[in-house]
Amino acid sequence: MNLKPRAAIVLLAAFAAVSAHAQQRVLVLDPQASKVTFKLEATGHDVEGSFVLENGRIAFDPATGVASGEIAIDLKSAETGNKSRDETMHEDVLETGKFPRAVFRAEKIRGSVPDSGTGQVTLDGTLSFHGADHKVSLPAKIDVQNGRVKADTQIEIPYVEWGLHDPSIIMLRVAKVVSVKVRAEGSLEAGEGAK
Secondary structure, three states: OOOHHHHHHHHHHHHHHHHHHHOOEEEEEOOOOOEEEEEEEEOOEEEEEEEEEEEEEEEEOOOOOEEEEEEEEEEEEEEOOOHHHHHHHHHHHOOOOOOOEEEEEEEEEEEOOOOOEEEEEEEEEEEEEOOEEEEEEEEEEEEEEOOEEEEEEEEEEOOOOOOOOOOOOOOOOEOOOEEEEEEEEEEEEEOOOOO
């Protein structure tokens, strides 16, 4: 029996595995440079506010799209500029005493992250929010310059459908979906094993 073809196949498979691992990249977000805002339509006006990005680190393999890591948002930091409204939001809607964070856990990235310039990707994963997990996809526009990344994404969260309290009252009606925008900035680095 000729072992040379079998040895060649084993070597090629090993080389492919090493090459794929060597290409892993890591996006590390900078909380100070990033911004998370939300908008909720309401009777007569829209309610706008912000959250603080706690941390974020996403590792991904450009060849396979496999991703891991998470992005965490501090829900206790939510504010709209109106003290009474903020108290209602924290106590009755978000219940931040019990659910202080929202965490997105990455599973897959679709699209290509350029070494430099602009691109479009979609990050698939699970959003842990208010005690439940939800599968979500985050389409993002990205811009890479000298290892720095800026990414813009938006997600519509059907908070009432997801079991949160509807703050509508007789004279004030609010939408059942809140729009959350993320402007993330950070660095794009070589992952473990990359050269």
